[in-house]
Amino acid sequence: DAGVIQSPRHEVTEMGQEVTLRCKPISGHDYLFWYRQTMMRGLELLIYFNNNVPIDDSGMPEDRFSAKMPNASFSTLKIQPSEPRDSAVYFCASSLSRGGGGGYEQYFGPGTRLTVT
Amino acid sequence: GENVEQHPSTLSVQEGDSAVIKCTYSDSASNYFPWYKQELGKRPQLIIDIRSNVGEKKDQRIAVTLNKTAKHFSLHITETQPEDSAVYFCAASMNYGGSQGNLIFGKGTKLSVKP
Numbered sequence: 001d002a003g004v005i006q007s008p009r010h011e012v013t014e015m016g017q018e019v020t021l022r023c024k025p026i027s028g029h030d031y032l033f034w035y036r037q038t039m040m041r042g043l044e045l046l047i048y049f050n051n052n053v054p055i056d057d058s059g060m061p062e063d064r065f066s067a068k069m070p071n072a073s074f075s076t077l078k079i080q081p082s083e084p085r086d087s088a089v090y091f092c093a094s095s096l097s098r099g100g101g102g103g104y105e106q107y108f109g110p111g112t113r114l115t116v117t
Numbered sequence: 118g119e120n121v122e123q124h125p126s127t128l129s130v131q132e133g134d135s136a137v138i139k140c141t142y143s144d145s146a147s148n149y150f151p152w153y154k155q156e157l158g159k160r161p162q163l164i165i166d167i168r169s170n171v172g173e174k175k176d177q178r179i180a181v182t183l184n185k186t187a188k189h190f191s192l193h194i195t196e197t198q199p200e201d202s203a204v205y206f207c208a209a210s211m212n213y214g215g216s217q218g219n220l221i222f223g224k225g226t227k228l229s230v231k232p
Contacts, residue, residue, distance in 0.1 A: 031217055033219065033220075042206075042222060042223075042224045042225060043161070043206065043222040043225075044222075045219045045220065045221075048219055050216075050217070056219060059219075091160060091161070095217065097216070097217050098212070098217075104149050104151075104166075104210070104212050104217055105151065105163055105166065106151075106163070106220060107163070108153075108160040108161050108162070109160060110159075110160050111160055
């Protein structure tokens, strides 16, 4: 398996622009997580899905952030409008639940480094 | 909600020495405790995990111990090598049956192994 795939790997945009980050989980995994990593705040969970349904979005900073999972193999995280404080590395991770034969391990993608100027 | 504290924030050891990183958690319902290693510019990668029904787990040079009563768990790396240099994160979550909770991460420990 190719692992979790994220695109783009790097994104530089100007304040006020819309940014869309993409994630393809490991095939067959039924959980998908979006994290943000900064030096100040560390690794923070933004939102996670189970079988394409959002379970907990309490980590989403504000209404400028939205996430979707239209099918089992694709998810997006959108920021509109973007602000300089959104600059961070955004990771997507997936896992296979116990019910599906897994054991809670989360596998991270390579991340998207977002810079908002 | 769950809160995970991790210490120390930086750790420097000589090659061949042991390294120990400690974490405490607040929610007694947490039952899954993974450790991730993140090299500079790379993704976090799971190196070992432990579930609450186990007190200790080993995998070659790394081991994790869990004290449920005290709500703390530790990572032990023996015979450290320069390639062990990285940031290590502990985490905690609550999982039951087929349901999986989110991971709450510690702030990380930057381990430097000097040759």
